[in-house]
Amino acid sequence: MARKRGSHSDITGPKVRTAALRLFARHGFAAVSMRQIAGEVGVQAGALYLYTPDKQTLLFDLMKEHMDELLSAWDHTEKGRTPFSQLEAFSRFHIRFNLERPEAIFIAYMELRNLSSENFGKIEKLRKEYEDKLEEILCFGQTTGDFLVPDTKLATMAVIAMLTGVNTWFRQEGRLSRERVEEIYWDMVRRSVAK
Amino acid sequence: MARKRGSHSDITGPKVRTAALRLFARHGFAAVSMRQIAGEVGVQAGALYLYTPDKQTLLFDLMKEHMDELLSAWDHTEKGRTPFSQLEAFSRFHIRFNLERPEAIFIAYMELRNLSSENFGKIEKLRKEYEDKLEEILCFGQTTGDFLVPDTKLATMAVIAMLTGVNTWFRQEGRLSRERVEEIYWDMVRRSVAK
DNA sequence: GTCTATAGAAAGATAGAC
């Protein structure tokens, strides 16, 4: 009964982040004004500063939250014991996770240069952490003799780039289901590294 | 003897484009002001409008010129007659061309959303034209029985994403030469589509 | 062809009323 008006910080806070995510993804961080974000949320521009100290921190928080979620989600994913099952798990996980949050992914790749150098360092560290998960799998496959990879660092970058590329063209209503896309990409990834 | 001062449009014009290319690539189109570009060139902000009608056209011209150059360069590349030789030519060409002009590539991928919808359409058409070159090679390999690709559209996107990814991590002074990187990527591309 | 000067709009952020 109480609090019909006022005290909306538990609601407005997330709304600000959602609106910023959408707008940053669509038009780019530098091209979006605080007034536009406020307009989406339905508050005045000044009110945004109740939820973030400044625009830069708003961007950083979105990216940080995304990276934490990515690493946590992978940690909770069933991987199997063989190199092949782990690589398949990674390929499918990466495609699925990315397709579920295209806006956050877009920002994570496009807005790195708009981070302050301090914030950039923190995000880069998390991104590296994620890449290392894949590299470990490739190394594992090398030791078992399942994979043949001339350079695991390069193969890691190549596979991630290939998988991430799905987001640039995949459409929900398109010709292929997400499941089918996973299938085809996993097949290409497997062949590109299998002995 | 004449024209020590004045009449520099044949020099200043290119300088404007070079400066814009550098700055757009480094900080993003929306984050760069006409004053910054003018500062790099060594003229006043107002003088830029002698060389471009507005900021949007400056971006479009950079991207258009880049795409024309890309298509023309591929047309003049030796390709061989077999699917394998053509795919190798494409893989090596793509990596080499991209590494030779990282700034233009960066802009071509990052600033699409900052084009007016009319300009976007023109650039997209050229990009599609380039992708079709690769798809034709994959189709060719399918008919000869050299390649086994479940879906040529997807394989096209996957291969291009993989090759384009090189630009995100390659450094001139790094561990691997461009030639060696070409070698490794061509090997992965080949294995991912070969029968 | 470049300059200064400036118009006119919009940006990020803050102050203080309610």
Added chain:
DNA sequence: GTCTATCTTTCTATAGAC
């Protein structure tokens, strides 16, 4: 917690002198 009002800066683009 949100509002209006506003400070200060910066932006794109133009006008007119030289």
